[in-house]
Amino acid sequence: MSEIIPHLETQNLNAYYGSTQALEDVSIVIPRNQITMIIGPSGCGKTTLLKCLNRFIELEENARIEGKVLLDGENIYSPSVDVTEVRKKSGLLAQRPYPLPMSIFDNVAYGIRIHRLHSRGQLHQAVQHYLQVAGLWEEVKDRLHAPASQLSIGQQQRLCLARGLAVEPEIILGDEPTSALDPISAQHIEKRLIELKQRYTIVLVSHILRQARRLADYVIFMYMGRVVEAGPAHQVFNNPQHERTRAYLSGEF
Protein backbone atom coordinates (compact mmCIF):
# COMPACT_ATOMS: atom_id res chain seq x y z
CA MET A 1 0.00 0.00 0.00
CA SER A 2 1.51 3.30 -1.10
CA GLU A 3 1.80 6.19 1.33
CA ILE A 4 -1.23 8.52 1.42
CA ILE A 5 -0.61 12.10 0.30
CA PRO A 6 -2.86 14.10 2.61
CA HIS A 7 -4.64 17.11 1.18
CA LEU A 8 -6.77 17.82 4.19
CA GLU A 9 -6.07 16.67 7.69
CA THR A 10 -7.76 17.09 11.04
CA GLN A 11 -5.88 16.88 14.32
CA ASN A 12 -7.66 16.16 17.60
CA LEU A 13 -10.79 17.90 16.39
CA ASN A 14 -13.57 18.37 18.94
CA ALA A 15 -16.84 20.09 18.09
CA TYR A 16 -19.62 21.13 20.43
CA TYR A 17 -23.13 22.46 19.97
CA GLY A 18 -23.76 24.22 23.26
CA SER A 19 -22.89 21.58 25.81
CA THR A 20 -23.35 18.55 23.53
CA GLN A 21 -20.22 17.20 21.98
CA ALA A 22 -20.69 16.35 18.32
CA LEU A 23 -17.13 15.38 17.41
CA GLU A 24 -14.69 13.75 19.75
CA ASP A 25 -10.97 13.73 19.09
CA VAL A 26 -11.23 13.30 15.34
CA SER A 27 -7.87 12.90 13.59
CA ILE A 28 -8.12 11.91 9.97
CA VAL A 29 -6.33 12.43 6.69
CA ILE A 30 -8.10 13.03 3.42
CA PRO A 31 -6.02 11.87 0.47
CA ARG A 32 -5.46 14.05 -2.56
CA ASN A 33 -7.33 13.37 -5.81
CA GLN A 34 -9.45 10.61 -4.38
CA ILE A 35 -13.06 10.31 -3.34
CA THR A 36 -13.25 10.09 0.43
CA MET A 37 -16.59 9.07 1.84
CA ILE A 38 -17.65 9.68 5.40
CA ILE A 39 -20.20 7.05 6.40
CA GLY A 40 -22.05 6.16 9.55
CA PRO A 41 -25.53 6.16 11.08
CA SER A 42 -27.58 9.36 11.47
CA GLY A 43 -26.33 11.67 14.16
CA CYS A 44 -22.82 10.22 14.15
CA GLY A 45 -21.23 13.57 13.29
CA LYS A 46 -20.58 13.09 9.56
CA THR A 47 -22.13 16.39 8.53
CA THR A 48 -20.52 18.23 11.44
CA LEU A 49 -17.13 16.92 10.35
CA LEU A 50 -17.81 18.10 6.79
CA LYS A 51 -18.84 21.53 8.09
CA CYS A 52 -15.54 21.79 9.94
CA LEU A 53 -13.66 21.40 6.67
CA ASN A 54 -14.89 24.71 5.17
CA ARG A 55 -15.54 26.53 8.42
CA PHE A 56 -19.30 26.30 7.95
CA ILE A 57 -19.45 25.14 11.54
CA GLU A 58 -18.96 28.78 12.48
CA LEU A 59 -22.36 29.63 11.01
CA GLU A 60 -24.12 27.40 13.51
CA GLU A 61 -25.57 28.96 16.59
CA ASN A 62 -23.59 28.02 19.73
CA ALA A 63 -21.07 25.86 17.87
CA ARG A 64 -17.50 25.74 19.07
CA ILE A 65 -14.52 23.69 17.97
CA GLU A 66 -11.12 22.73 19.28
CA GLY A 67 -8.23 21.25 17.36
CA LYS A 68 -6.86 21.84 13.91
CA VAL A 69 -7.93 21.39 10.33
CA LEU A 70 -4.96 21.53 8.01
CA LEU A 71 -5.31 22.32 4.33
CA ASP A 72 -1.98 21.64 2.65
CA GLY A 73 -0.46 21.81 6.10
CA GLU A 74 -1.95 25.18 7.02
CA ASN A 75 -4.50 25.45 9.83
CA ILE A 76 -7.65 26.96 8.31
CA TYR A 77 -8.79 28.10 11.76
CA SER A 78 -5.71 30.17 12.50
CA PRO A 79 -6.66 33.82 13.08
CA SER A 80 -4.58 35.07 10.15
CA VAL A 81 -6.56 33.02 7.64
CA ASP A 82 -9.30 34.75 5.63
CA VAL A 83 -12.45 32.64 5.83
CA THR A 84 -13.55 33.56 2.31
CA GLU A 85 -10.26 32.21 0.96
CA VAL A 86 -10.81 28.92 2.79
CA ARG A 87 -14.31 28.58 1.39
CA LYS A 88 -13.18 29.52 -2.08
CA LYS A 89 -10.83 26.54 -2.03
CA SER A 90 -13.67 24.10 -1.45
CA GLY A 91 -16.80 23.83 -3.55
CA LEU A 92 -19.87 22.68 -1.64
CA LEU A 93 -22.71 20.51 -2.86
CA ALA A 94 -25.54 20.67 -0.34
CA GLN A 95 -28.26 18.08 0.23
CA ARG A 96 -30.57 19.99 -2.00
CA PRO A 97 -29.62 22.60 -4.55
CA TYR A 98 -30.11 26.28 -3.79
CA PRO A 99 -29.79 28.24 -7.02
CA LEU A 100 -29.14 31.92 -6.37
CA PRO A 101 -32.01 34.23 -7.39
CA MET A 102 -30.49 35.07 -10.78
CA SER A 103 -30.08 33.57 -14.23
CA ILE A 104 -28.35 30.28 -15.04
CA PHE A 105 -25.42 32.18 -16.50
CA ASP A 106 -25.13 34.53 -13.53
CA ASN A 107 -25.20 31.63 -11.08
CA VAL A 108 -22.04 30.20 -12.61
CA ALA A 109 -20.54 33.65 -13.13
CA TYR A 110 -21.26 34.63 -9.51
CA GLY A 111 -18.10 33.21 -7.95
CA ILE A 112 -15.98 34.28 -10.90
CA ARG A 113 -17.21 37.82 -10.50
CA ILE A 114 -16.83 38.12 -6.74
CA HIS A 115 -13.28 36.77 -6.91
CA ARG A 116 -12.47 38.56 -10.20
CA LEU A 117 -11.05 35.36 -11.65
CA HIS A 118 -11.58 36.15 -15.32
CA SER A 119 -11.78 39.30 -17.37
CA ARG A 120 -15.13 40.23 -18.81
CA GLY A 121 -14.21 38.87 -22.21
CA GLN A 122 -13.32 35.45 -20.90
CA LEU A 123 -16.35 35.21 -18.66
CA HIS A 124 -18.65 33.64 -21.19
CA GLN A 125 -16.07 31.07 -22.12
CA ALA A 126 -15.44 30.19 -18.49
CA VAL A 127 -19.15 29.80 -17.74
CA GLN A 128 -19.54 27.53 -20.76
CA HIS A 129 -16.55 25.48 -19.68
CA TYR A 130 -17.84 24.80 -16.18
CA LEU A 131 -21.35 24.06 -17.40
CA GLN A 132 -19.78 21.51 -19.73
CA VAL A 133 -17.74 19.96 -16.94
CA ALA A 134 -20.89 19.66 -14.86
CA GLY A 135 -22.68 18.06 -17.82
CA LEU A 136 -25.35 20.73 -18.08
CA TRP A 137 -24.26 22.80 -21.08
CA GLU A 138 -26.22 20.96 -23.76
CA GLU A 139 -29.45 21.29 -21.76
CA VAL A 140 -29.19 25.00 -21.01
CA LYS A 141 -27.13 26.59 -23.78
CA ASP A 142 -30.21 28.11 -25.41
CA ARG A 143 -31.61 29.62 -22.23
CA LEU A 144 -28.59 30.82 -20.29
CA HIS A 145 -30.39 33.96 -19.21
CA ALA A 146 -33.50 32.26 -17.91
CA PRO A 147 -33.92 32.19 -14.11
CA ALA A 148 -32.09 29.24 -12.57
CA SER A 149 -35.19 28.37 -10.56
CA GLN A 150 -36.81 27.12 -13.79
CA LEU A 151 -34.46 24.14 -13.98
CA SER A 152 -35.41 20.72 -12.66
CA ILE A 153 -33.95 19.83 -9.30
CA GLY A 154 -31.43 17.45 -10.88
CA GLN A 155 -30.32 20.16 -13.28
CA GLN A 156 -30.12 22.62 -10.40
CA GLN A 157 -27.75 20.31 -8.55
CA ARG A 158 -25.48 20.14 -11.60
CA LEU A 159 -25.73 23.92 -11.84
CA CYS A 160 -24.56 24.12 -8.24
CA LEU A 161 -21.67 21.85 -9.16
CA ALA A 162 -20.73 24.13 -12.06
CA ARG A 163 -21.08 27.16 -9.81
CA GLY A 164 -18.81 25.59 -7.22
CA LEU A 165 -16.19 24.57 -9.78
CA ALA A 166 -16.14 28.06 -11.26
CA VAL A 167 -14.31 29.49 -8.25
CA GLU A 168 -11.49 27.04 -9.04
CA PRO A 169 -11.49 25.12 -5.79
CA GLU A 170 -9.13 22.29 -4.92
CA ILE A 171 -11.67 20.33 -2.94
CA ILE A 172 -15.30 19.39 -3.51
CA LEU A 173 -17.37 18.79 -0.41
CA GLY A 174 -20.69 17.02 -0.77
CA ASP A 175 -23.27 16.61 1.97
CA GLU A 176 -25.39 13.74 0.64
CA PRO A 177 -25.51 15.58 -2.67
CA THR A 178 -27.76 13.04 -4.36
CA SER A 179 -30.24 12.43 -1.56
CA ALA A 180 -32.89 14.81 -2.92
CA LEU A 181 -32.49 13.68 -6.52
CA ASP A 182 -34.21 11.08 -8.67
CA PRO A 183 -32.09 8.03 -9.60
CA ILE A 184 -31.17 9.29 -13.08
CA SER A 185 -30.06 12.71 -11.80
CA ALA A 186 -28.17 11.02 -8.98
CA GLN A 187 -26.34 8.90 -11.52
CA HIS A 188 -25.44 12.04 -13.48
CA ILE A 189 -23.87 13.57 -10.39
CA GLU A 190 -22.00 10.38 -9.47
CA LYS A 191 -20.59 10.14 -12.98
CA ARG A 192 -19.36 13.74 -12.82
CA LEU A 193 -17.75 13.17 -9.45
CA ILE A 194 -15.78 10.16 -10.71
CA GLU A 195 -14.51 12.22 -13.64
CA LEU A 196 -13.66 15.12 -11.37
CA LYS A 197 -11.42 13.23 -8.97
CA GLN A 198 -8.63 13.49 -11.54
CA ARG A 199 -8.39 17.15 -10.69
CA TYR A 200 -10.03 17.57 -7.30
CA THR A 201 -10.03 16.05 -3.88
CA ILE A 202 -13.58 14.99 -3.14
CA VAL A 203 -15.13 14.47 0.29
CA LEU A 204 -18.68 13.13 0.44
CA VAL A 205 -21.00 12.40 3.30
CA SER A 206 -23.36 9.57 2.56
CA HIS A 207 -25.64 7.21 4.38
CA ILE A 208 -26.18 5.08 1.30
CA LEU A 209 -23.77 2.18 1.60
CA ARG A 210 -24.18 1.09 -1.99
CA GLN A 211 -23.24 4.56 -3.14
CA ALA A 212 -20.18 4.48 -0.92
CA ARG A 213 -19.14 1.14 -2.42
CA ARG A 214 -19.59 2.54 -5.92
CA LEU A 215 -17.68 5.77 -5.42
CA ALA A 216 -15.31 5.62 -2.50
CA ASP A 217 -11.54 5.30 -2.73
CA TYR A 218 -11.08 6.05 0.92
CA VAL A 219 -13.62 5.55 3.70
CA ILE A 220 -14.09 7.09 7.12
CA PHE A 221 -16.58 5.31 9.34
CA MET A 222 -17.95 7.33 12.22
CA TYR A 223 -20.05 6.40 15.20
CA MET A 224 -21.27 8.67 18.03
CA GLY A 225 -18.93 11.53 17.13
CA ARG A 226 -15.82 9.36 16.90
CA VAL A 227 -13.94 7.93 13.96
CA VAL A 228 -14.12 4.18 14.36
CA GLU A 229 -12.20 3.20 11.28
CA ALA A 230 -10.60 4.93 8.32
CA GLY A 231 -8.71 3.48 5.38
CA PRO A 232 -8.75 2.63 1.68
CA ALA A 233 -12.21 1.57 0.56
CA HIS A 234 -11.36 -2.01 -0.39
CA GLN A 235 -9.82 -2.56 3.01
CA VAL A 236 -12.67 -1.09 5.03
CA PHE A 237 -15.38 -2.76 2.98
CA ASN A 238 -13.76 -6.18 2.56
CA ASN A 239 -11.76 -6.54 5.69
CA PRO A 240 -13.03 -4.21 8.42
CA GLN A 241 -10.85 -4.18 11.50
CA HIS A 242 -13.49 -3.20 14.02
CA GLU A 243 -16.50 -5.09 15.19
CA ARG A 244 -18.72 -1.99 14.90
CA THR A 245 -17.71 -1.34 11.31
CA ARG A 246 -18.48 -4.95 10.46
CA ALA A 247 -21.89 -4.66 12.14
CA TYR A 248 -22.69 -1.41 10.27
CA LEU A 249 -21.61 -2.79 6.91
CA SER A 250 -23.73 -5.86 7.34
CA GLY A 251 -26.74 -3.66 8.06
CA GLU A 252 -27.13 -4.35 11.75
CA PHE A 253 -27.80 -0.66 12.55
Next chain:
Amino acid sequence: MPASHRSKLDRWVQRGFWIFSALPTLLALLILAALWIKSQPILLSHPLKTLLFGSAWKPQKGEFGFLPFISGTIWVTVVALVIAVPICILTALYLSEYTSARTQRLIKPLLDLLAAIPSVVYGVWGVLIIVPWVQNSLAPLLGRWGSILPILTTTNPTGYSVLAGGIVLAVMIAPFIVSIAYEVLQTIPFGLRQASLALGATRWQTIKYAVIPKASTGIFASIVLGCSRALGETMAVLMVVGNVPQIPRSIFDAAYPLPALIANNYGEMMSIPLYDAALMTASLLLLGMVLVLNIFSILALRHVLREKT
Protein backbone atom coordinates in the same frame (compact mmCIF):
# COMPACT_ATOMS: atom_id res chain seq x y z
CA MET B 1 -79.53 7.65 9.86
CA PRO B 2 -80.84 10.76 11.64
CA ALA B 3 -78.31 13.41 12.44
CA SER B 4 -77.04 12.99 15.95
CA HIS B 5 -77.23 15.74 18.49
CA ARG B 6 -73.46 16.17 18.22
CA SER B 7 -73.38 16.78 14.50
CA LYS B 8 -76.36 19.16 14.70
CA LEU B 9 -74.57 21.16 17.34
CA ASP B 10 -71.45 21.13 15.21
CA ARG B 11 -73.38 22.59 12.28
CA TRP B 12 -74.85 25.36 14.40
CA VAL B 13 -71.51 26.26 15.90
CA GLN B 14 -70.07 26.42 12.41
CA ARG B 15 -72.80 28.83 11.32
CA GLY B 16 -72.26 30.92 14.42
CA PHE B 17 -68.57 31.28 13.69
CA TRP B 18 -69.31 32.15 10.10
CA ILE B 19 -71.47 35.06 11.21
CA PHE B 20 -68.84 36.31 13.64
CA SER B 21 -66.15 36.24 11.01
CA ALA B 22 -68.38 37.89 8.43
CA LEU B 23 -69.21 40.79 10.75
CA PRO B 24 -65.95 42.77 10.43
CA THR B 25 -66.07 42.53 6.64
CA LEU B 26 -69.66 43.65 6.68
CA LEU B 27 -68.78 46.52 8.99
CA ALA B 28 -66.05 47.73 6.63
CA LEU B 29 -68.48 47.64 3.72
CA LEU B 30 -71.11 49.48 5.76
CA ILE B 31 -68.65 52.23 6.66
CA LEU B 32 -67.68 52.58 3.04
CA ALA B 33 -71.35 52.76 2.00
CA ALA B 34 -72.21 55.27 4.73
CA LEU B 35 -69.32 57.53 3.76
CA TRP B 36 -70.37 57.31 0.15
CA ILE B 37 -73.97 58.22 0.87
CA LYS B 38 -73.05 61.01 3.29
CA SER B 39 -70.65 62.56 0.76
CA GLN B 40 -73.28 62.64 -1.94
CA PRO B 41 -74.45 66.26 -1.33
CA ILE B 42 -71.00 67.63 -2.08
CA LEU B 43 -70.11 65.11 -4.78
CA LEU B 44 -73.30 66.01 -6.62
CA SER B 45 -73.02 69.78 -6.28
CA HIS B 46 -69.29 70.17 -7.02
CA PRO B 47 -67.38 68.75 -9.97
CA LEU B 48 -64.89 66.10 -8.86
CA LYS B 49 -62.07 68.01 -10.49
CA THR B 50 -62.46 71.10 -8.32
CA LEU B 51 -62.84 68.94 -5.24
CA LEU B 52 -59.64 66.96 -5.85
CA PHE B 53 -57.48 69.64 -7.46
CA GLY B 54 -58.96 72.85 -6.11
CA SER B 55 -56.81 74.54 -3.50
CA ALA B 56 -59.38 76.99 -2.15
CA TRP B 57 -60.79 75.91 1.20
CA LYS B 58 -63.49 78.40 2.07
CA PRO B 59 -66.38 76.46 3.58
CA GLN B 60 -68.33 79.62 4.34
CA LYS B 61 -68.36 80.47 0.65
CA GLY B 62 -69.07 76.90 -0.34
CA GLU B 63 -65.59 76.31 -1.82
CA PHE B 64 -64.16 72.93 -0.95
CA GLY B 65 -60.81 72.19 -2.55
CA PHE B 66 -59.14 69.17 -1.00
CA LEU B 67 -55.76 69.62 -2.63
CA PRO B 68 -54.09 71.24 0.42
CA PHE B 69 -55.13 68.30 2.56
CA ILE B 70 -54.26 65.64 0.00
CA SER B 71 -50.87 67.19 -0.60
CA GLY B 72 -50.35 67.67 3.15
CA THR B 73 -50.99 63.97 3.67
CA ILE B 74 -48.61 63.02 0.88
CA TRP B 75 -45.88 65.41 2.06
CA VAL B 76 -45.89 64.17 5.63
CA THR B 77 -46.01 60.54 4.52
CA VAL B 78 -43.19 60.92 2.01
CA VAL B 79 -40.96 62.70 4.54
CA ALA B 80 -41.68 59.96 7.09
CA LEU B 81 -40.82 57.25 4.57
CA VAL B 82 -37.62 58.97 3.44
CA ILE B 83 -36.47 59.05 7.06
CA ALA B 84 -37.76 55.65 8.15
CA VAL B 85 -37.21 53.31 5.20
CA PRO B 86 -33.40 53.27 4.93
CA ILE B 87 -32.95 52.98 8.68
CA CYS B 88 -35.63 50.31 9.03
CA ILE B 89 -34.38 48.14 6.19
CA LEU B 90 -30.83 48.29 7.50
CA THR B 91 -32.09 47.46 11.00
CA ALA B 92 -34.04 44.47 9.71
CA LEU B 93 -31.01 43.29 7.72
CA TYR B 94 -28.74 43.69 10.71
CA LEU B 95 -31.11 41.84 13.01
CA SER B 96 -31.73 39.02 10.62
CA GLU B 97 -28.30 38.59 9.08
CA TYR B 98 -25.69 39.73 11.57
CA THR B 99 -26.90 39.19 15.11
CA SER B 100 -27.10 35.93 17.01
CA ALA B 101 -30.42 34.30 17.69
CA ARG B 102 -30.08 35.34 21.32
CA THR B 103 -29.76 39.04 20.46
CA GLN B 104 -32.69 38.72 18.09
CA ARG B 105 -34.84 37.28 20.85
CA LEU B 106 -33.86 40.25 22.99
CA ILE B 107 -34.25 43.12 20.53
CA LYS B 108 -37.34 41.99 18.63
CA PRO B 109 -39.77 42.36 21.58
CA LEU B 110 -38.33 45.78 22.35
CA LEU B 111 -39.05 46.91 18.80
CA ASP B 112 -42.54 45.48 19.00
CA LEU B 113 -43.03 47.43 22.19
CA LEU B 114 -42.50 50.66 20.26
CA ALA B 115 -45.60 49.80 18.26
CA ALA B 116 -47.63 49.63 21.44
CA ILE B 117 -46.94 53.18 22.60
CA PRO B 118 -50.20 55.22 22.31
CA SER B 119 -50.06 57.69 19.49
CA VAL B 120 -50.88 60.66 21.72
CA VAL B 121 -47.69 59.95 23.66
CA TYR B 122 -45.74 60.27 20.45
CA GLY B 123 -47.61 63.50 19.87
CA VAL B 124 -46.58 64.92 23.22
CA TRP B 125 -43.00 63.86 22.58
CA GLY B 126 -43.22 65.59 19.22
CA VAL B 127 -44.50 68.85 20.72
CA LEU B 128 -41.98 68.86 23.56
CA ILE B 129 -38.88 67.67 21.71
CA ILE B 130 -39.19 67.50 17.94
CA VAL B 131 -40.98 70.79 17.26
CA PRO B 132 -38.43 72.88 19.24
CA TRP B 133 -35.60 70.89 17.68
CA VAL B 134 -36.89 71.61 14.20
CA GLN B 135 -37.43 75.25 15.08
CA ASN B 136 -34.13 75.91 16.83
CA SER B 137 -31.67 73.55 15.18
CA LEU B 138 -32.81 71.95 11.95
CA ALA B 139 -34.44 75.00 10.37
CA PRO B 140 -31.44 77.31 10.85
CA LEU B 141 -29.07 74.53 9.78
CA LEU B 142 -30.84 73.30 6.66
CA GLY B 143 -32.52 76.61 5.80
CA ARG B 144 -29.21 77.91 4.50
CA TRP B 145 -29.58 75.69 1.44
CA GLY B 146 -33.10 76.99 0.85
CA SER B 147 -31.97 79.13 -2.06
CA ILE B 148 -30.59 76.06 -3.85
CA LEU B 149 -33.14 73.48 -2.75
CA PRO B 150 -36.60 75.09 -2.50
CA ILE B 151 -37.91 72.28 -0.29
CA LEU B 152 -35.62 73.57 2.48
CA THR B 153 -36.88 77.15 2.42
CA THR B 154 -37.77 78.44 5.87
CA THR B 155 -40.63 80.91 5.92
CA ASN B 156 -42.44 79.35 8.84
CA PRO B 157 -41.01 80.67 12.11
CA THR B 158 -42.56 77.92 14.24
CA GLY B 159 -41.34 74.34 14.34
CA TYR B 160 -44.83 73.01 13.60
CA SER B 161 -44.15 71.66 10.16
CA VAL B 162 -44.16 68.84 7.64
CA LEU B 163 -40.72 67.86 8.92
CA ALA B 164 -41.83 67.60 12.55
CA GLY B 165 -44.82 65.50 11.47
CA GLY B 166 -42.58 63.36 9.27
CA ILE B 167 -40.06 62.71 12.04
CA VAL B 168 -42.74 61.71 14.54
CA LEU B 169 -44.44 59.53 11.95
CA ALA B 170 -41.15 57.92 10.97
CA VAL B 171 -40.58 56.78 14.53
CA MET B 172 -44.15 55.51 14.73
CA ILE B 173 -44.11 53.41 11.56
CA ALA B 174 -40.56 52.11 12.10
CA PRO B 175 -41.53 49.11 14.24
CA PHE B 176 -43.97 47.93 11.59
CA ILE B 177 -41.52 48.18 8.73
CA VAL B 178 -38.71 46.55 10.70
CA SER B 179 -40.95 43.80 11.97
CA ILE B 180 -42.37 42.82 8.59
CA ALA B 181 -39.07 43.17 6.73
CA TYR B 182 -37.43 41.02 9.41
CA GLU B 183 -40.09 38.33 9.12
CA VAL B 184 -39.69 38.33 5.35
CA LEU B 185 -35.92 37.91 5.68
CA GLN B 186 -36.44 35.04 8.08
CA THR B 187 -38.45 33.14 5.46
CA ILE B 188 -35.40 32.92 3.22
CA PRO B 189 -33.83 29.49 3.54
CA PHE B 190 -30.50 29.29 5.30
CA GLY B 191 -29.28 27.05 2.48
CA LEU B 192 -29.41 29.97 0.07
CA ARG B 193 -27.08 31.99 2.23
CA GLN B 194 -24.82 28.97 2.62
CA ALA B 195 -24.74 28.50 -1.14
CA SER B 196 -23.31 31.96 -1.53
CA LEU B 197 -20.97 31.78 1.47
CA ALA B 198 -19.64 28.42 0.28
CA LEU B 199 -18.34 30.14 -2.83
CA GLY B 200 -16.24 32.43 -0.70
CA ALA B 201 -18.62 35.38 -0.81
CA THR B 202 -18.54 37.74 2.13
CA ARG B 203 -21.59 38.26 4.30
CA TRP B 204 -22.37 41.55 2.61
CA GLN B 205 -22.04 40.07 -0.89
CA THR B 206 -24.37 37.29 0.20
CA ILE B 207 -26.91 39.80 1.48
CA LYS B 208 -26.64 41.95 -1.61
CA TYR B 209 -26.79 39.27 -4.29
CA ALA B 210 -28.67 36.40 -2.67
CA VAL B 211 -30.79 37.61 0.24
CA ILE B 212 -32.07 41.01 -0.89
CA PRO B 213 -33.11 39.97 -4.41
CA LYS B 214 -34.99 37.02 -2.93
CA ALA B 215 -36.68 39.24 -0.32
CA SER B 216 -37.26 42.35 -2.43
CA THR B 217 -41.01 41.90 -2.96
CA GLY B 218 -41.56 41.31 0.73
CA ILE B 219 -39.42 44.26 1.73
CA PHE B 220 -41.41 46.36 -0.69
CA ALA B 221 -44.62 45.13 0.94
CA SER B 222 -43.32 46.11 4.37
CA ILE B 223 -42.69 49.64 3.10
CA VAL B 224 -46.14 49.89 1.57
CA LEU B 225 -47.69 48.71 4.81
CA GLY B 226 -45.71 51.30 6.75
CA CYS B 227 -46.88 53.86 4.23
CA SER B 228 -50.53 52.99 4.71
CA ARG B 229 -50.13 53.30 8.47
CA ALA B 230 -48.51 56.70 7.99
CA LEU B 231 -51.40 57.89 5.83
CA GLY B 232 -54.00 57.15 8.46
CA GLU B 233 -52.09 58.23 11.56
CA THR B 234 -54.00 61.13 13.09
CA MET B 235 -53.31 62.18 16.62
CA ALA B 236 -49.54 62.52 16.77
CA VAL B 237 -49.31 64.19 13.39
CA LEU B 238 -52.09 66.63 14.10
CA MET B 239 -50.30 67.77 17.22
CA VAL B 240 -47.07 68.76 15.47
CA VAL B 241 -47.86 69.54 11.85
CA GLY B 242 -49.32 73.05 12.21
CA ASN B 243 -52.72 72.49 10.61
CA VAL B 244 -52.72 75.31 8.07
CA PRO B 245 -54.80 74.55 4.97
CA GLN B 246 -52.15 75.37 2.37
CA ILE B 247 -50.15 73.42 -0.15
CA PRO B 248 -46.71 72.99 1.49
CA ARG B 249 -43.73 74.08 -0.59
CA SER B 250 -41.00 73.21 1.87
CA ILE B 251 -40.49 70.66 4.62
CA PHE B 252 -40.52 73.56 7.09
CA ASP B 253 -44.00 74.70 6.00
CA ALA B 254 -47.02 73.81 8.04
CA ALA B 255 -49.40 71.32 6.51
CA TYR B 256 -52.87 69.98 7.14
CA PRO B 257 -53.24 66.26 6.42
CA LEU B 258 -56.65 64.69 5.82
CA PRO B 259 -56.92 62.81 9.13
CA ALA B 260 -56.17 66.03 11.04
CA LEU B 261 -58.84 67.87 9.07
CA ILE B 262 -61.44 65.30 9.99
CA ALA B 263 -60.43 64.97 13.64
CA ASN B 264 -60.18 68.71 14.23
CA ASN B 265 -63.44 69.73 12.66
CA TYR B 266 -65.94 66.96 12.93
CA GLY B 267 -68.64 67.97 15.33
CA GLU B 268 -67.83 71.64 15.04
CA MET B 269 -68.96 74.26 12.57
CA MET B 270 -71.69 71.90 11.46
CA SER B 271 -73.97 74.85 10.80
CA ILE B 272 -72.03 75.59 7.62
CA PRO B 273 -73.88 73.96 4.75
CA LEU B 274 -72.12 71.00 3.15
CA TYR B 275 -69.33 71.03 5.74
CA ASP B 276 -70.48 67.71 7.09
CA ALA B 277 -70.50 66.22 3.60
CA ALA B 278 -67.05 67.68 2.92
CA LEU B 279 -65.57 65.92 5.93
CA MET B 280 -67.21 62.68 4.82
CA THR B 281 -65.62 63.12 1.43
CA ALA B 282 -62.26 63.62 3.15
CA SER B 283 -62.80 60.36 5.02
CA LEU B 284 -63.74 58.63 1.82
CA LEU B 285 -60.57 59.90 0.12
CA LEU B 286 -58.42 58.75 3.02
CA LEU B 287 -60.05 55.35 3.19
CA GLY B 288 -59.62 54.97 -0.55
CA MET B 289 -55.90 55.77 -0.39
CA VAL B 290 -55.27 53.38 2.50
CA LEU B 291 -57.36 50.66 0.91
CA VAL B 292 -55.46 50.80 -2.36
CA LEU B 293 -52.11 50.61 -0.57
CA ASN B 294 -53.18 47.73 1.63
CA ILE B 295 -54.46 45.70 -1.28
CA PHE B 296 -51.15 46.40 -2.98
CA SER B 297 -49.10 45.15 -0.07
CA ILE B 298 -51.27 42.10 0.54
CA LEU B 299 -50.84 41.08 -3.08
CA ALA B 300 -47.08 41.57 -2.83
CA LEU B 301 -46.80 39.57 0.40
CA ARG B 302 -48.92 36.79 -1.07
CA HIS B 303 -46.55 36.70 -4.01
CA VAL B 304 -43.60 36.27 -1.62
CA LEU B 305 -45.24 33.47 0.32
CA ARG B 306 -46.15 31.61 -2.83
CA GLU B 307 -42.62 31.85 -4.15
CA LYS B 308 -41.30 30.47 -0.91
CA THR B 309 -43.17 27.17 -1.25
